[in-house]
Amino acid sequence: MVYRYATFIKAINLTVDYIMLNISMFIAYLIIDKPQSWNTDSKYLSVVLVFNLVWLLSTNLTGLYERVLNRDSIRTYQSFFKTYLVFVSLICFAILAIIGPQTYLISRLYLLYSLLLFGLLVGIWKLVFLAIRKSKRNLLMDSRTIIIVGSGRIGQDIFEYFEHYKHSGYKVLGFFDDKASRVADIGLYLGSIDDCISYVLENKVDEIFCALPVSQSDKIEQLMLDADKHLIRFKIIPEYYINSKKRAMFVQNFDHIPVISVRPEPLESILNRTIKRLFDILFSLFIIIFIISWLFPILAILIKLQSPGPVFFVQKRSGKNNIPFKCYKFRSMRLNTDADKKQAVKGDSRITPIGAFIRRTSLDEFPQFFNVLIGNMSVVGPRPHMLSHTEEYSQLIDKFMVRHFLKPGITGWAQTNGLRGETKSTDHILQRVEADVWYLENWSFLLDLKIIFLTFWNVIKGDDGAF
Numbered sequence: 001m002v003y004r005y006a007t008f009i010k011a012i013n014l015t016v017d018y019i020m021l022n023i024s025m026f027i028a029y030l031i032i033d034k035p036q037s038w039n040t041d042s043k044y045l046s047v048v049l050v051f052n053l054v055w056l057l058s059t060n061l062t063g064l065y066e067r068v069l070n071r072d073s074i075r076t077y078q079s080f081f082k083t084y085l086v087f088v089s090l091i092c093f094a095i096l097a098i099i100g101p102q103t104y105l106i107s108r109l110y111l112l113y114s115l116l117l118f119g120l121l122v123g124i125w126k127l128v129f130l131a132i133r134k135s136k137r138n139l140l141m142d143s144r145t146i147i148i149v150g151s152g153r154i155g156q157d158i159f160e161y162f163e164h165y166k167h168s169g170y171k172v173l174g175f176f177d178d179k180a181s182r183v184a185d186i187g188l189y190l191g192s193i194d195d196c197i198s199y200v201l202e203n204k205v206d207e208i209f210c211a212l213p214v215s216q217s218d219k220i221e222q223l224m225l226d227a228d229k230h231l232i233r234f235k236i237i238p239e240y241y242i243n244s245k246k247r248a249m250f251v252q253n254f255d256h257i258p259v260i261s262v263r264p265e266p267l268e269s270i271l272n273r274t275i276k277r278l279f280d281i282l283f284s285l286f287i288i289i290f291i292i293s294w295l296f297p298i299l300a301i302l303i304k305l306q307s308p309g310p311v312f313f314v315q316k317r318s319g320k321n322n323i324p325f326k327c328y329k330f331r332s333m334r335l336n337t338d339a340d341k342k343q344a345v346k347g348d349s350r351i352t353p354i355g356a357f358i359r360r361t362s363l364d365e366f367p368q369f370f371n372v373l374i375g376n377m378s379v380v381g382p383r384p385h386m387l388s389h390t391e392e393y394s395q396l397i398d399k400f401m402v403r404h405f406l407k408p409g410i411t412g413w414a415q416t417n418g419l420r421g422e423t424k425s426t427d428h429i430l431q432r433v434e435a436d437v438w439y440l441e442n443w444s445f446l447l448d449l450k451i452i453f454l455t456f457w458n459v460i461k462g463d464d465g466a467f
């Protein structure tokens with residue numbers, strides 16, 4: 001989309017956020033100190049400076065104010081939440097850990113109130129901004145007329161895109177191509193490639209979209225030079241791209257060489273990986289200390305009573321980058337020779353009575369929190385497969401190995417969408433893989449929290465795939 005006020009709206013967002021930050025600090029001051037006059041205590045001035053500078057640092061780290069007009073509502077809130085977490089972490093680290101609140105003669109209660117108020121006020125402001133943006137989108141857009149040079153597959157694809165997304169702000173006048181027969185609608189054929197520049201000048205066209213193949217590089221370069229001479233914006237569409245509406249590619253520049261990445265990977269960012277790993281450690285420690293510590297002896301006794309053998313079932317499974325690791329589970333089956341080859345099926349005679357219960361409630365997975373703490377698993381991610389299944393499925397499904405770019409998880413997007421249990425067909429495996437790849441491309445901290453919540457909800461209401 002083309003927006004005429006993008007920089008101005010970005011400045012408005014930044015300004016309002018800073019106003020909300022300082023209002024939050026002032027309200028917290030009124031609540032905690034209950035001043036008798038309106039003269040602000042000078043001890044707070046340095047705190048105000050620290051808060052404002054840390055917010056500036058946090059927004060720059062996360063890119064909060066980038067693409068404020070075309071980032072969708074969910075992404076806007078995800079970006080704000082990520083920035084807010086970074087901000088709170090830096091404030092706590094700077095004031096509580098390094099400087100100490102007593103240096104400024106302020107209380108921890110003041111910090112708590114000001115941070116909570118700030119999060120609430122900015123959260124409400126973002127909601128108001130999104131509502132205004134939705135209602136005034138047409139006023140914010142800058143309409144432009146364009147022509148497309150080249151009417152092959154690439155040219156037709158970009159034309160269909162603009163026809164489908166009328167709100168994009170671009171109006172296609174037609175095609176220029178040396179073969180008129182390529183343009184199905186004769187009314188859209190404007191002439192040969194050599195006629196392009198003269199038409200653009202006569203009709204005051206704003207931009208040229210070039211969809212010619214690399215084999216016509218001489219014509220592309222000449223068109224580019226002519227467009228520059230006459231102050232016409234010139235855009236080139238790459239000859240090769242993946243024809244998939246589900247995949248969002250992006251371009252990186254290595255000096256003058258554009259490189260297309262076939263999928264976004266949010267967890268390639270060291271900040272995102274740090275957030276995910278920190279959450280994994282804290283969440284797994286909580287589960288181990290407050291749940292597994294008392295659950296383990298109870299289940300250990302019941303497992304031992306119902307069948308001889310170890311309490312834990314340890315199996316090598318495929319991890320990140322397809323590196324095998326030892327995956328831990330509470331043993332739910334009698335000892336058997338098929339454990340590393342055969343999946344559990346409904347009514348499996350190998351499953352003990354207590355095993356059926358812990359599988360149905362997912363309690364058998366709890367020892368994997370030790371895997372999370374060690375670092376070879378994550379709380380949320382693609383479920384790890386047996387090594388034999390990885391080898392088998394990788395031959396059946398083209399994108400199967402892509403899921404191994406991530407650490408495997410105790411739960412995942414596929415599992416919360418009903419794709420768990422026995423894999424009865426290739427189509428079922430394909431659906432799981434598609435869900436795992438979608439998670440890889442769309443990861444966010446909020447998505448992880450959503451998956452964890454849905455996992456607990458599925459355990460409470462019951463899941464037909466759990467047996």
